[in-house]
Amino acid sequence: MGETLLRAYEYATDHQEEFLRALGEHLLLVGLALGIATLICVPLGIVTSRSRAVAATVINIFNSLRVVPSLAILFLAIPYFGLSLTSAWIALTILALPPILINTDTAFRTINPAIKEVAYGMGMTGQQRLWRVEAPLALPVIIAGIRTATVEVIASATLAAFIGSGGLGIYVTRGFALYDNAILLVGAVPVALLALLAEMVMSRLQRAVQPPA
């Protein structure tokens, strides 16, 4: 194990330029998918939280989507978009949707109605209530959703190399092709660290936006 790790480290330093490019691609892939998913799901979640009928169907669909293995979703993009970057980021965006939507919906739905009524009684307009009262209260739960999505997408972006996306997963596909454990580790170790780092940063952020009790 120690020797393989050492070889992995040497491989990464020997291919430093490529490694850094792969890392950059990986981050871009993850960031793009999360950004688009957040832009879609936060407004959608606000809408679903206000209507029982819409919520029931939309949330059910997204819950089922969440149950489908990520590898299946990634590979199903291939018949439509080929072995390409487009396939990868469409699939990754789809994978990021459910946690963000479900958390946004829950966040806005569970706000104490008394608080909303007080805001209304104070003469706030709908927009004001949304931005000044509801959004700050919902934010920690929304960020928790983005956090779950981030860790999932970092993992799935590694698998995305199988469908030709680039990123750190290229070392996984290469390691399998060459039967070389060291090359596999060049992909696995950074991805594991990236996931742990993202989890730490996002949970800090979540605590930072928590409104005082």
Next chain:
Amino acid sequence: MSYIIQNPGIVWGLLLEHIIITGSSLLIAIAIAFPFGVLVADKPRLATPVLGFLGILYTIPSIALMILLLPIVGLGRQAIIVTLVVYAQVILVRNIIAGLRAVDPVILEAAHGMGMNSWQRLWQIQLPQALPVILAGVRIAAIVDIAIATIGAKFGAGGLGELLFQGIAQAGRYDKIWAGALSVAALALIVNWSLLALERAFDTTRRIRRSERRQLAIKKG
């Protein structure tokens, strides 16, 4: 779809493999997590670091964990089962602890007052009350394991992931990708629904509410 209709034997065989891999992992995981969770639940000083450690393991992407375990457990089915047990462990232990802790202390005190010993309290009060939360853990663990087992095909574990990986290795075999994706998605959805139904059936608050409604209906009738 056409591939499934033309090769029902192949797909069925892989589906069975998939079920055996995830099922056996889940059983092993439950056998470890259950006594462990019960033991740790009322010891916060032990539970916090244990949950922290399991949380870190859970955050590591499954493909990375499989690769990290590769030098230790090697390729093949056993290697994948080890990974699946680890992931299931996190969810199961977390839910067992959460479920047991959520039991109202007043109820436990009442049981104590009735002369129940701690063993009786565990089996007759705490576990039945915690069962829906524990079953929710089993359901999520099953779903996660089905998903990770799909990736396991790359490590020589077999199962439905084989179809997916063959589909991209052999250019233009979209039919295999479809067959693999559809059958693994169907498996996950069916398992999710059945375990969700089981969860609801064991939910005591729901059961009480239902019987109250029934009694009310009888009185009215």
